[in-house]
Amino acid sequence: METELIASLLERRVDFALVALYLVFIVAIGFLFSGKSNNPSNYFRGGGKLLWWMTGASAFMVQFSAWTFTGAAGKAYNDGLAVAVIFIGNSIGYFVSFLLVAEMFRQTRCITPVDAIRRRYGPVNEQFFTWAQVPLGVIQAGIWLNGLAIFTSAVFGISIEWTIVITGLVVMFVSLTGGAWAVVASDYVQMLVIMAISVTATVFVAAEFGVSNVIAEFPNDLFTNNMNYVGLFFVWSLMSISKQIFSTNNMYDASRYLVAKDSLNAKKAALLASLLMLAGTFIWFLPPMATAVMGVNLTEAYPTLGSKATDAAYLAFVDFAMPVGMVGIMMAALFSATMSSMDSGLNRSAGIMCMNFYQPVIKRGRASDAELMIVGKVITFLFGLVIVGVGLFIASLKQLSLFDIMLQMGSLIQMPILIPLFLAVFVKKVPDWAPWATVVLGVGVSLVSKYVLTPDLISSFTSMEFTGRESSDLVFIVSMFLHLTVTTGFFFWSRRFYAGLSEKRLAEVDAFFEDVTTPVVSEQEVSETDLEQRNKLGTLAMIYGATILLLPLIPQEGSQVPAILGFGLTGGIVLVIGTLLKLSARPSKARKASAARA
Template sequence: MGILDITVAGVFTLLIVLLGLQFKSGQGDSKTFFAGGGQVPWWISGLSLFMSFFSVGTFVVWGAIAYSDGLVSVSIQMTMAISGFIIALFIAPAWNRQRVLTAAQFITRRVGLPTQKFYSATFLVMNLFTAGAFLYPVGKIIEVTTGINLNLAIVMLGAFIILYTSVGGLWAVLTTDVLQFIVLTAAVLLIIPLSIDAAGGLNSFVDSVPDDFFNLANDKYSAGFLVAFLIYNTLFIGGNWAYVQRYTSVPSAQDAKKVGWLFGCLYLVAPIIWMLPPMLYRSIEPGLIAPDTENAYLLMSQQVLPTGLLGLVIGAMVFATASSVNTTINIAAGVFTNDVYPNLVKSQRLKPMLIARLSSATFGILAILVAMSVQSMGGIVNVVLSVAALTGAPLYLPPLWALFSKYQTGFSLVTVTISSLVINLSLKFLLGPLFDMELSTAQEMICGVFIPGAFLLVFECTYRLKTPLSILNSVNPARPEVTDERFIKNATPENTHALRVISVGILSIGFIILCLGFLTEGGRFETLTVGIIVFLVGVLVSRKARTASFSSQQQN
């Protein structure tokens, strides 16, 4: 990248950090720090969920599939939209009705403290490696595009994330997620028309790619794989503790449904927009082979974007992935502060907010160390991603099942998780050496989803035959949905402040893009158009912030 590109990326980084630090004050208690006071607007939580699920792997992994296999890459990601709609209908409102800060609190209340300790310890370990796995590829992109040493890039990015996450809590995470959504959308929209023009138009593109390029499924990514991936995503997005936080931090079950609907609608559109550039690059440079296919999106960006805009795209990709990291750090700190620390230390002399900030910083530092160790462990990222497919359902399905079933016990949940993990990981790492066999991608996904499901079904049927529902209802009566009016009133100033910070951020991003439109030689019309649109969005949000502030003053 040139000096202008590096400057743009640097300015964007500074903007995100400074705006995240605006939430240093106002974090009066752990409910505000980890759940936004339980009154986060649904659209902010929905955009944050969307960005938290996003990573640079979207452009690297799925971009490679888009280049090699074509439209099937869109089919794979469209399953996430269906998962979002299922979550909106059933899972998100169920979580919100529990009125808990974390999934760990639900597990404690539902099946007891020992089970919660098991899942909390397992979650914190997995979460740590997940955050490190997200940090590593982002550091790699910074290294490739700027020449900065990989470890230094990881430390710098990790330090920025720790700074605003440990100071501002969930509100800082949510607000920066929204801004990262804006800049990512702007960057992608800039690439599309320039990529179509570079490919000689859509007709030329269609004529130059293989005949099966627009198939919705193929031998490797079959219909069975898509169905299993749909189930996996439903469990992962609906049961991952980091994402559960997005459903529990909004005011009501109806708002939680809207979070899921927004996520699903965005994933109906986003895959087409994201995957089009690497698909178009196939017609420009058809000779890429793995692993170079992973660079298809970045190569297209470098070819079509004028000076300055490449820095914007890189900054968007880096901090969009950072959204996943700050989410994992915040929820890990939330679990430790609310569920682990009180059980470890009986005489709690330290204030909860101090524990919250210290634990956020500690988990961030540990994630940095994991990311820096990836290269020395022989490229563990691919192993982590593969293991995630085999461990996601065993970890998240049992508590999710207990959310809807009164029959499951702590014993059944822990037994299913441990048994499924042992079987799935044995199939992954022992099947080849012992029997000279290897599971395909589809088989890994199917095993990872259906083995724990089968175990839970056996327990469910067994318990239903032994225990009448009337007895369970007397022991565990249904809880009515709780709405605490105190949180609604107390959260209003925080919501208004968040809108003000978001409006300032969007206006600043729009201004930066407009400046680039005047400075760049190519793509000026497209850049100015996108800049004007972003700036107008900022004006609308600013007006909404003023209206909300006036309403708050009237209520007080």
């Protein structure tokens, strides 16, 4: 095993060196911002001082992980553009945030999202959603880790299990170097690099094959491959978009906006995330479709992946059609993107456990800020160990694809929790028992849709024959339909039993709704904190962009021209944006004059 590992690393020594270099770069980000996390507010939400472009990039990265380039890419390799519906749903969801709720979530003025749940629904629901959501976050992080391990295993030839363990240990180390400041800062850099690489890969698709040719020559139907009933695809699309709207606009995920400097920055952040997701929808899935057009046998190319070989479809295009070294950059970006997603989850979960369980239940509100910081880091470490275990368990599910895990988890587990949290800022007069009761009922609905209303049962009543893809989609459709009708209907039905609240709770709820309708306004002048964010991230982006521009020096088997174009475009995008940030960090003449007068 050791000899095999060393041989694999030597074969990929350029790519491995780029991954190692990038990890050093990301660790530097953690140390660079670690000094700003000196109290719970700074550690768990950046003190609510982050600008819209950092907040929006972080919101985008929360919905983005290695799964996009593994499970979703595998779906595009087999079924064409059908998977793009999910990402269009994300874009629509963030646009709804821009129109309606991003500023409202920021205006809750809370440190953690469960703080807002307590203010809106009371202390019982605070504990209920703490213990309902934190385990879900750990499972989600395990899925992200597994997705990254698939790529790492395919590139370096080591087992997925070993990759999960090694990656998980690195993630835990990086997660502990800084709080929300470091997490959001690294998210922004990852967004730059990933979007730059995605654009470059799409340019190579256009240059070598032609976008229209890839679409025309794709070996399967673009949207309805392996489907007998086209109408089922449209219903699946509608349900997928509905699910993503709930996923991006609920009070628990409001944490992505709690870090924003003010209401306007939160609103702009949601719009940025929507535009980035929309742009990605049109470029992420052409490379894996080009892999299908090329006729690459993924099972032979990546034998260590076994039945999950299709999840390496994006990697195959970069591996076979792009210059030597580009795989290393993509791997490094995905490695760090997954770490950023996990950092966000770990940071939020640790914050919830500290501020919404340890502080009120264990310490009865008497824990100091210093104690909460220590406890938060200990919990982060322990959660990291659990995430590694979850990743290993998912890797053992040989017959269930990562794509199906994501959808089934979303429809069967997440939806019952998301419904009352989505409606929290829209429906005021409900009894305090309604949220947790809705979740309990929703879990029952999930079980019925999973184990009773099965595709086989529906087939026996309708005499319709479903393919494997249709059966999987049908499970998702039935579950989502029942949640949108039965579970949501139960929440509204509970209003019939609303008989008012206690005087204390009524005051809390009134104060909550007054806050969410009152804008958070910051000073209009550019603050020192704003300039610091631009200066540090601009410098980091310039350094990384300049490093990428040196990579055409790597010897190539053929002409150096593709390397010059590929690395030039990728590095140039990062370098230019970094330069613009650096220039915007210069104090204006008016500010200099004001400082001089002071």
